[in-house]
Amino acid sequence: MDFGFFLIPTITAFGVIGLLSSLRILWEYERGVVFRLGKLTRAKGPGIVFLVPYGIERMRKMDLRIIALDIAPQDTITKDNVSCTVNAVVYFRVVDPSKAVVEVEDYYFATSQIAQTTLRSVVGQSELDELLAQRERINEIVRRIIDMETDPWGIEVTSVEIKDIDLPKEMKRAMAKQAEAERERRGKVIAAEGEFQASRKLSAAAQVISQHPVALQLRFLQTVVEVAAENNSTTLFPIPVDLFAPFMEKATGVPRGGFPNQLGKDDAKELAAAAVESLGAGSDEVTAALEAGDVEQVLEGAKKALGLAAASGGEESAEADAAAEEAED
Incomplete structure (x- = not known):
């Protein structure tokens, strides 16, 4: 009991x-x-x-969660004999727990060793330019190899990312010089293309001017007006008489070479108005003189717009000749 x-x-x-x-x-x-x-x-x-x-x-x-495995920096030599240090990170997870326990003693350590050797092997088979410019392709190659090696262990590698590529200082300086030379080359090419385009534009402008001589004369007069507007001092330009031929022809209707020695007041008025209007250099005084019919004032204004010397230019020339004769005596 x-x-x-x-x-x-x-x-x-x-x-x-x-x-x-x-x-x-x-x-x-x-x-x-x-x-x-x-x-x-x-x-x-x-x-x-x-x-x-x-x-x-x-x-x-x-x-079964994704594990981030940091690969220690690996000292490698590329295919073109450049030494570098590369490190990466591998993302993987267990998809078959039974294989991960039975097939391998420590799947984490085994995966890290496979990742290190694979990274060094792939970098050694690639050139430095490929390693720097085609990093995504290198990542995919490393991922595919590691995934194939760890598949019997029940491991799936989701992605591989190369974190850093460390080069020697001498190689960095050489690459910097190469990049600078490339920038200079591009600058020279761009400058040459600009000069080529400018020469084509100048050639087209020369053809237009050769077909229309008036365009060259208008350009000359425009330059005279711009110089006269920018400088405070008086500037004298020797202007050929033929320069006024297109304006005289426009004002009088007389063909070039058929102008009389003397022009009437009406012709002079029309000539001055055409010159001032063509140059775009008219002033309030010239406009008022045109409306009042003062031919002399209109001509004087046209001369000022063109940057010509005033009527006193003859007197100044005589004084200059006299001064020259005294200097010779």
């Missing part, structure tokens, strides 16, 4: 302890690889998992 009194509570206690120890709770991102007497059964989870107590069944948890 006494033996049964102690046996029942003891069995009950062992049963409760065994039941509690056989319960496991797995999160959504976790899976449990269950072994029964050392033999793999299956992966369980997530949620509540019941195990046979007293060591008959054992479980190992596996995390």
